[in-house]
Amino acid sequence: MSAISARRRHPVAAVVVLLLTLIVIGSAYAAFAPESSAEARSATSTQVEEGRKLFAIGCATCHGLSGEGQVRDDGTVLGPSLIGVGAAAVDFQVGTGRMPMAAPGAQAPTKEVAYTDEQIEQLAAFVASLAPGPEIPDIDALDISAGDVARGGELFRTNCSSCHNTTGQGGALTWGKYAPSLTGVEPKHIYQAMLTGPQSMPVFNDETLEPEEKRDIIAFLQAVEEEPNPGGLGIGRAGPVPEGLWAWLVGIGGLIGAAIWIGTKAS
C-alpha cells in the first residue's frame, strides 16, 4: 500500500492508470458490476464521462468545469480546486451530503445525500481522472473488529481529541467553523476524512498514520459509541458544562422547590 502511495506522484503514474483502465475495459465487461473488490473500483471511461456530466451540472458552478476551482473578484474562494484531491475526497464530501453545498458558508454541513451511490462513483471517477489523488480505501479489508481499542484511544487523544473532543462529540473551531461530531459516522467516511483532510481538517495520510492505526481509531470510536453510560444519562459526555447546568437547574432548582414546600404552612 505504502509503496503504491509513494510512487503515485511519479510522472508515469497517470499513464499507468490510463493503461490499466484500458486493459480493464478491453478484457472484461464486468466493469459495471457493483463494487466488491479493489479492481472493480478502477474507473471506466464511461464512468468518467458520466461523472463529467454530473459534475458540470452539480459542481462546476463553484469548482469550475474541469475542477480547477473558482476565486471571486474579491479574492475569496468560491470553490477550491479539486485537482489531485482524489476519489476518496469525493466519496467523503458527496457521500456524507456535505457536497453539493446548499449555500456558501464557513463550513459545509452534512445533509441528505444528493446522489446515488452509482453517481457518486461516477463523480469520484471524474475527479480522480483530473490528477492522481487518494483512492477510495478498501474499508472491508480492514477488519475493524480486530482493532486495538485501547491503542486507538491513545491515538485519538493524541491526534484527534483536540478538535473532536474525547469521544468524538465535536467542537468549535475559529470563526464559525467546527469539528463535526463523529457519532454515527460510517467507518469508511472517518477513514476518508483522515486520508483527505476535508475542509479545515489536516491530512493524516497512510504514512503519518498507518492504516492499522486508522483502524484502531475507528475501533475506539465504535467501542465508545456502543458503550452504555454506566453512571446513567450521558448528558452529552461533555464534562463540566452540562454537569454544572444539571447541578444548578435540577439539583439546586429541585432543592429550592423542596425548601419552598417546607417553608409553606399546611392548609
Place this chain on the structure above:
Amino acid sequence: MSAVVNGAGKVVDFVDQRITASNWLKRNIRKAFPDHWSFLLGEIALFSFIVLLLSGTFLAFWFKPSMTEVMYDGAYTNLRGIHMSEAFSSTLELSFEVRGGLLMRQIHHWAALLFLAAMSVHMLRIFFTGAFRKPRELNWLIGATMLILGVVNGFTGYSLPDDLLSGTGMRIIEGGILAIPFVGPHVSSFLFGGEYPGDDFISRLYIIHVLLVPGLILALVTAHLMILWYQKHTHWAGPGRSERNVVGYPFFPIYVAKSGGFFFIVFAVTTLMSAAVQINPVWLWGPYDPARVSAGTQPDWYVGFLDGALRVMPAWEINIFGQPLSLGVLIPALILPGIILTPLLIYPWLEQWVTGDWREHHVLDRPRNQPVRTGIGVAFITFYLLLWIAGGNDFVATIFDIPINWITWFMRIAVIVLPPIMFFVTKRICLGLQRRDREKVLHGRESGVIMVSPEGEYSELHAPLSHEAAYEVTAHRRQTPVRLDPETDENGIPAPRRRIEKVRARLSSFYFGDVVQKPTVHELEAAHHDGHGDGHGDGHGDGHGPAPAALDRGEPEPPGERSEIGTGPQP
C-alpha cells in the same frame, strides 16, 4: 410515648448530674426558627457537606493518591494495556470493580457541585436581605471564607483522579503560577516538587483535599452555627415581628423534623442524580498526558468564571527589568479574584461606614428597599454570569452556531458595559416597586372596579390595604444620607477628616439620595381625607394636607433620633 420520655429522662438525668445539661436544654430546646424557604439555602450547603464527608471517606478506602506509573489491567477493557498513574487506575477500580463505588464517586462529585452552588445562593440571599448587617458581620466573614475554601477543595478534588481533563486544568494553574513576577518559577517548582508535572502533586493535593481544607471548613461550620444559634435567626417584617423578638417554630420538635427531613432530601436528591445522571466519566477522558488535550476542556462550574476571564482577557505582556510580566494571565488569574473577594469580604463594614448605620438589625430588608445594594448585587451577578458563559464559549459557539471569536469579542465589551447597565435598571425597578408600595399604603390597591362620577370622569376604585399588609410594607426604617457637618464649627475650627467625610457623604447620598420613602403619618391622614384614587403617586408628595413640609416630603429625621424599632407586640 411515655417510654420515650422515660428513656430521655434517664439520659438527661445522667448528663445533667455531670455537666448541668438541663440548664442549656431549657434555654435552647424551644429555640424559635422562622419559616421561610430562603432560610433553608444554607442548610442545603451544610447537608451537602455532610454527604461529602460520608462519601469521601468511602472513596478514600480505595483511592491511591500516587503518580507511580502502572499498566492498567482492570475491568474496563477499553483502557487495558495503557500506562497511567495509580491515582487514575484506582479511580477506574472504584468505578468498575467496587459495587457502589461509581455511585459514591458520583454522589461525591454531585454533592460538591451542590455544596458550592448552595453556598453561593445562600450568600446571595444573605446579601440581598441585608442579613450580614450588625451583629452578623462575623458570620458573613466566616461564610465567605468557607466559600473560598470550598472552591479550593473542589478544585483539588477535581484534580485527584489524574485524568486528561483535570490534568489540563492543573496545567492552566501552573501557567497562572508562572505569571507571578519574580517568584513564579520558584513557587511552581516547590509546588510540583521540581518540573511540571513531576510525580508529587497528586499526593500533595490529596492531603490538602482530605484533611487540611475539610478540617478548616468543619471548624468554621461549627463557629458559623454556634454564632447563628446564639444570635437567633433573622426574620421578615410582619405583624408582631420586630427587631426585639423572633417569631418562629420551636427547634424541637418542628425544626428537628423539618431540618432532619431536609437533610434526607438533600442526600436523596444527590443520590438520585447519581443513580440517573453520569458525572465526570474519567474513563472516557483517559489518563493525563501533558502532550494531549481535548476540545471542550472546562473546569467545574465554580472555577468557570476564572477560566472565562482567562478566555476573554486580551493578550497583554509587558517587560520590566527585561523580564516578561504576563498581565494577560496575571489579571484574570490572580488580580481579578482579589478584586472580587476583597469587597465581598469587607462589604458589611463598607456599607456600615457609608450609611453610618451601626445599629443592630434582626428584621430583613426587602431587596427593593435597598435599591443601591440590590443594584450592586445584580451588577455583580451579571459580571459573574458573563464570565461564566465566557468560560463555556466553545459550547455556546457549537450549540448556538455563533462564531467563537464573536462571543469572545462580545464578552470583552459586555463584562465592562453590562454590569453598570444592570445596576441602573435594577435600581430603577426597585424605586418603582417602592413607589408602588407607597401608593398602595396611601391609596389602597387597585381593585379593577371602574367608577364613573356624575361629571363623567372615570376612576378606578382603590381597595384599602389590610392593616397587616400595610404594616409589612412600612415596617422598614427610613433611610437618609449621612449629613455632612459644617466645614467649621461655631468657633471657626475646621472639622477633622473633612475630605474623607465628604467622600462618605457623597457615597451615602448615592445609596439613599433618591429612595422613595414610606409615607408619614400626616401624608397618610391627608390621603385618607382626600379620598381614594387621586394621589399623584410620585413618591415625593406635593404638599397636600396639613403636614409640616419636612415630614410631608418624606424627609426623615437625622439618624438616631427616629423610631428605630418596631413597637413590638402589644400585650
Place this chain on the structure above:
Amino acid sequence: MSTHQSAETPAPGGDVERVEPTGPPVPETIAEPIPDPGFEERTDRLTDIDARAERRAERQVAGMFALAALLVVAFLVAFFVFQIEVDSGVVEAVRNSNLALGLTLGLALLLIGVGAIHWAKKLMTSHEVVHERHELRSTDEVRAAALGDYDLGVEESGFGRRKMIRNSLIGAMALLPLPAVVLLRDLGPLPGDKKAHTLWTADVRVVRDGSFEPLRPADLEIGSLVNAMPETFEELPESGPARINERAKSPVILVRMEPDEINAAEGRENWHVDGILAYSKICTHVGCPINLYEHNTHHMLCPCHQSTFDLADNGHVVFGPAPRSLPQLPLAVDDDGYLVAQSDFTESVGPSYWGRRR
C-alpha cells in the same frame, strides 16, 4: 393575643417566651405610619379540626417510613443481585448496579425526608412561638469587671513591667515560624534553567508520537499534521517523572504547506524543509498542548482559551490571550533522509515566566 401560649396551657419549657422586653432601648420619636397590629394567631389546619384528615396524614407518614424500610431492604438485595464482576459487558453491569443501588437508596432517603417533614407540617404543633431577643452587648458593669480582671492578670504576671522577659519572649516567638517555613524548603528544587531547555538538540530525529518512528519529508503531504516527539525521549528512564516532564515540554507538531505560502521571518528562512514546519505544541498562554490545526488557513487554535496562531507566519498570535508566538523548531534532514532538529528551541517553550529564555 401576642402569643399562642395562653394562661391555661403551660409553656413546655424553652426560652422564656413571654417576658418584659430586654432588647435594646427604643427611642420614641415620631410615630410610624402604620402601627404594628401585633402577633396574629394562625388559623387551624385541616388536620387540627378534622380527625379523618389527621388519621389520613398519620397513615401517609407511617406509609412513607415503611416504604423507606422496604427500599433499604431492596438496596441490600440489589447489592448482591447486580454483580459487576462479569466476564463481558462490565460497563452494562455497572450501569445496572449503579441504577439499582442509587434508586433504592435515593428513594429510601427521600421517603424518610418527606415523611418527617410531612409529619412536622401536618401533625406536630402549628403554633409559632415568640422569643424576645437579648441585647448582645455586655452591660457596662460586666465589661468593666472583665477589663479589671485582665488588668489584674497583666499586673500579676508583670508582663508590662518586666520588659526584659516580655521582649525576649516576643523575640523567641517571632523567630519560631521560621523553622516551619525553612522546613518546607525541600518541597522542590530551585527552578534553575530546566524550563528553558527541552530534549531537542542538533540532529535529534523527529519521531511520530505514538509509534515513535522517524519521519521522512515525503511522508507528509500538503495539509498534513503530525504530532511528534524527539527520538531521545525513548531513552529516558521509565521510572520517575523524567518522561512525563518531557511530555510537558518537548512535544512538537509538524505541518506541511506550500513553501511559497510560508512567510518566514528573517533568519528563519531555512528552518523548514520543503514547506514542513515544526512548532512547539505547548501554548504560550498558560501551557495547554495544542494541535487544533486548520490546514486551509494555517491557523492553530488552542481549545482551552482560543489563542490562535498563524503557522505560515512564524506562529504569530492572530487572536486570543496568548502574548507570544508559538516557538518554532528549526528543521533539517539528516544523511539518512530523516527529519531532524537543527538545534533546541531558540527560546523557552510554554507560558511566560520570570527569567524566561529568549
